[in-house]
Amino acid sequence: MRWAAVVGAGWLVAFVILLVIAQVHPSTAIVDLPYLVPIVVAVGLSIFAAVVTTGRTRSAWALLAVSNTLWLVGEVIWVYYTYVAQRGPPAVSSADFFYLSSYVFAIPAILVGIGSTGHLRHIRGLLDAGLLALGLGTIGWQAAIGPSLPHAPRLADFVAFAYPLFGVALVTLLAAVGLAGRHRLPAWAVLVGAGFAVAGVTDAVYAYSIASQTGDGNWINIGWQVEAVLFALGAIAAIRRAEPEVRERRRSRDLTAVPLVIAAIAATGLILADRLDEGPVTGGMLAILLALFAGLLARQLLIIRDRTRLATQLRAALREQERLAITDGLTGVYNRRFFQEMLRIEAERADRSDTPLSVLLLDLDEFKKVNDNYGHPAGDVVLARIAERIRGTVRASDVVARYGGEEFGCLLPGVGEEVAIEIAEQIRQSIGRTEVAIGQGRSVRLSVSLGVATAGTRGARPVTDPDGLVHDADAALYRAKANGRNRVVAAGMLTDPVDADPDLPIGLVWLADRIDAALSPQEHSTAVSRWSLLVAERLGLDMAALRRAAAAGRLHDIGKVMVADSVLRKALPLTPAEWEQLRQHPVESARLLTDLGQRPDLAAVVAAHHERFDGTGYPLGLAGDQIPIEARIVTVTDAWAAMLADRPYAPALPMEDARAEVERGRGTQFDPVVADAFLELVSEGLVGDLAAPVRL
Structure with a gap:
């Protein structure tokens, strides 16, 4: 590229020297x-x-090759008239046809190679270029060319005017490309654009010299x-350097008003000139005015369409941002922030309408094992x-949110x-019914x-305290975990001695x-409690x-911490010494509650x-009413829990067999009244089997 630029610059210097020689020794052949x-x-x-190029670059250069070829044909015809026919070309010749035709292919070459990628942007670019060309051409005609023409202009004058008109169109089209904005233009596009800019200025100067019959045409050839x-350097750049095609970029400012302002100025100038001349409106002037006003109207419609589409896209983007702001990205349910906001809104509504409001908080049991065993993607x-299962269970009007890591919340208005x-x-x-794939x-x-937790007309907490309602639901969730x-x-249930x-x-x-x-892998003290x-x-x-x-049932076995593990896990019959050690655990439980817990009542x-x-029984051999009623209750529930669990010394019993054992011990091991009350609860289904361990 450097050598090509040096050769091109050298040629231009040589051509200037030839022009100087032609001034001294006039000869058209020299130039x-x-x-x-x-x-x-x-x-x-x-x-x-x-x-050799590909894609849009290839299409652009195919059009440029046709344009340059037409230009060359026009120049060859010109030379033919000069050297073969031995006469100058006529005022309007076939050469002019090829010259002007070259512009017809140059304009789409610009649009394809360095123009817009969208169909609508092509239309805007052409419209902007047309308005700029027509506006600048009209201003130039009024300011420079029109006053220089005779009262009866020739066809040659209009043909000569067509050159700068096309030149201005090319220059303004390049300006429209700049107005549209690009990420980066390839080197060949910059060189070709510069060539068209030079051609536009040269054509304008040439047209003015023809109209005013001044100047030396040879120097314009430069x-x-x-x-x-x-153009030659641009072709070399396209051949030697494979560059990415142009890409759109955001405009830092809106410059679409530039062609509109120029067109408006041109139309205003035409009207003022007509009023000053006080002559009839010519057909050409009327056509130009109509073209300018039609272009202005079309461009304004495109601006309105663009801004309407932009407003629509902006509203859609805002809706999406609002959705993302209140939605948990992983699960698709609402997030905690939206849950808390809706809780306040629903609490105010429930207070006005005197209706209840309920909150559910749920936490997956031992969810950490899923992440540990299968990985976090599986956990997600x-x-x-x-x-999905939660949303499928509640009403569509209820709010389901991800409240924490594996914790969800449900807001149930009117429930x-x-x-x-x-x-x-x-x-x-x-x-819990079906597995999760x-x-x-x-x-x-x-x-x-x-x-x-529930608040309102049927709840214990006033509905005006939404934060307290969540606190109650969280406390109930903790009790569910602990039990x-x-x-x-539910927050109103008395189910755990920790809360009771x-x-x-x-x-x-x-x-x-x-x-x-x-x-045991199964619950025991929580069930007894x-x-x-x-x-x-x-x-x-x-x-x-x-x-x-409830508290005694929860803590009745803490004294076993003083019993040897070998004794607790022994499957064979215990020795007298081992039995003596095991029978001390109620006493040790009482000591721990007295010394460490400061609870002698328990x-x-x-x-x-x-x-x-x-x-x-043991350790004191108490009987009947000598045994505290709470202890008589724990005796039954502890035996039931032990019979239903697998222990080292015995397998778990079916519930029917465990029931038979309680009935058999009625009046001997168990207080008959307590045993009867317990068996009633079993018959009603309020006392059942132990909770099974969660298997993952």
Whole structure:
């Protein structure tokens, strides 16, 4: 490229020298024959570029090759008239046809090669170029060419005017390309554009010199020589450097008003000139005015269309942004922020209409195992599937949101506690009933714990406290987790001693859970606590006794921490010494509650939970009413839980066999009244099997 540029510059210098020589020794041959050299070179290189390039670049150079060839044909005809016919060309000749035809192919070459990629942008570019060309041409005609023409202009004058008109069209088309905006123009496009710009200026100067009959035509040839050299350099650049096609970029400012302003100025100028001349409106002037006004109207319609489409796209983008702002990207349900906002809105509506409002919070049980065993992508699939099941269970008007990692929330306007619990149970069954496919033929079975809280006319909390409502649902969810998972707990339920008795030592609750986990994969102390509470309620005990029964059931086995693990897990019959060690665990439980938990009221209950109604139990051999009522309740529920679980010394019993054992121990091991109340609960289905472990 450097050498080609040097050769091109050298040729232009040589041509200027030839012009100087022609001034001293007048001879057209000195100038006209060398004048064809760069045009011939440009034609050859254009054809070669059209062959070796690809895509839009190839199409552009094919049009440029035709345009340059037509230009060359026109120049050859000119030379023919000068040297073969031995006479100058006529005022209007066939050469003019080929010259002007070359512009017809140059304009689409610009649009294809460096113009817009969209069909509508092509139309806008052509319209802008037409308005600019017509406006500038009209202004130029009024300011420079028109006053120089005779009163009766010749056809040659109009043909001469067509050259600068096409030249201005090319220049303004390049300006329209700039107005449209591009990411980056390839080097060949810059060189070709510069060539057309030089040609447009040269044609305008030539037309003015013809109209005014001034100037030396030979010196004007320098402009067309520069054009041919730039075309040749552009072809070399396209051949030697494969560059990406032009791409759209956003305009930093709106410049579409430029051609409109110029066209408006031209139309105004025509009208003012006509009024000053006070002559009749000619057909040509009327046609130009109509063309300008039609172009202005068409361009304005395109602007309105563009802005309407932009406004539509903007509204769609805003709607999408609003959707993304309130939606969880993984599950497709609402996010926590939207849930909290809707909670406040629905709370205000419920307060005005005096209707209830319920909140469900649910958490997948042991979801971490899914991520650990199958990976986080599988966990993401599970969350999305669970969200679908939740949405399929609730009403379309209810709000379902992802509240945390594996935690979801449901907002149920107008729903009381009883219906909310039923909906929560349906969600629990929907999730636990079937496995969730995670791909590659694998699936997992999950369970879920749910907390329900209701406010309003049928709720304990006023509906004006939405944050407290969520707190209640969260506390209920915690109780569902603490009581063995895979269950629904409402905020009004008294199901866990941790909540029933705020003074219960949380550290000892933790110890009870660790002991249960070490002895069996199934729940134990949580079930004993839950069932003890139900039995105490059935017996009509007061609230203090209810709390003691539930708390004692939760902590009755903490003394086993002092028993050797080998004894706890031994499958063979125990030795007398081992039996003595095991029988001390009620005493140790009582000691821990007294010394560490500061709860001597519970110590007396847990110390007696292995006493028998007939007085043959341990550690003190108490009988009948000597045994606290809460301990007599725990005795039944503890035995039931032990019979239903697999232990090292015995397999689990079916519920029918366990029921028979309770009936057999009625009056001996168990208080008959307590046993009867317990068996009633079993018959009613309120006491059942132990919660199974979650298998993944």
